[in-house]
Amino acid sequence: MTSFDRSIKIAPSILSADFANFGQEIRAIEAQGADWVHVDVMDGHFVPNLTFGPPLVKAIRPHIKTVMDVHLMISPVDPYIDAFAEAGADVISAHLEAGPHIHRTLQAIRGAGCKAGLAINPGSGLDDVEYLLDMIDLVCVMTVNPGFGGQKFIHSQIDKVKTLRAMIGDRPIHIEIDGGITPETAPLMAAAGADVLVAGSAVFKGGSVENPAPYGANIRAIRAAAEAAR
Ligand code: DX5
Ligand code: ZN
Numbered sequence: 001m002t003s004f005d006r007s008i009k010i011a012p013s014i015l016s017a018d019f020a021n022f023g024q025e026i027r028a029i030e031a032q033g034a035d036w037v038h039v040d041v042m043d044g045h046f047v048p049n050l051t052f053g054p055p056l057v058k059a060i061r062p063h064i065k066t067v068m069d070v071h072l073m074i075s076p077v078d079p080y081i082d083a084f085a086e087a088g089a090d091v092i093s094a095h096l097e098a099g100p101h102i103h104r105t106l107q108a109i110r111g112a113g114c115k116a117g118l119a120i121n122p123g124s125g126l127d128d129v130e131y132l133l134d135m136i137d138l139v140c141v142m143t144v145n146p147g148f149g150g151q152k153f154i155h156s157q158i159d160k161v162k163t164l165r166a167m168i169g170d171r172p173i174h175i176e177i178d179g180g181i182t183p184e185t186a187p188l189m190a191a192a193g194a195d196v197l198v199a200g201s202a203v204f205k206g207g208s209v210e211n212p213a214p215y216g217a218n219i220r221a222i223r224a225a226a227e228a229a230r
Helices: 019-031 054-063 078-086 102-111 127-135 157-168 186-192 213-228
Strands: 009-012 037-042 068-073 091-095 115-120 138-142 174-178 196-199
Touching: 009 037, 009 213, 019 037, 019 054, 019 213, 037 054, 054 068, 054 078, 068 078, 068 115, 068 196, 078 091, 078 102, 091 102, 091 138, 102 115, 102 127, 115 127, 127 157, 138 157, 157 174, 157 186, 186 196, 186 213, 196 213
Parallel strands: 009 196, 037 068, 068 091, 091 115, 115 138, 138 174, 174 196
Antiparallel strands: none
């Protein structure tokens, strides 16, 4: 990963890509301007949906030239951290709600050589984040309940991001937003203090590996709206 900065970064979620063509889809979104690639891992237990595990993450790693941002929606997390680190994750985010020992989990992620991300559900407050601030590189504020792409943005999270931005101060911690990001919602979060914007359906809509230009137009529209709100 490059050095820390708060510029707007667009992180397409491959949850909305063609699952039979991950390699080509990743090369297409990076060629069209993606800054990071967001990889959603779901276990059918912590969230009501299943996606894929470490072997798939390892298989797509060589196709990613930017940052592989792995969002673990799984419980328990700890038994799988080394496998995702060995698969080549740059950032691993675990959920605050995934178990009783998030502090241990975050230690293990950094111990495995990855940047540590803390993901928080829409229903969770920031009180439990305070004592974790010095051991994380990113907070992922969920703006939908995790489990599915294409859901509606939850506006109550705007105030959460403003409060979080103040809590972070000048620490080098990214604020990532995940769920329902479009050119309409991205500016709300950029203004509140977010810098990494995950978008699945809003990036992939209208395009394909044969016709990737819409991916670029979608990424540029989200970025322009967010930057204008800064
Ligand atoms: C939701 C996932 C998101 C999702 C975002 O559980 O964590 O990353 O793919 O998809 P959109 O942008 O369609 O809401
Ligand atoms: Zn995600």
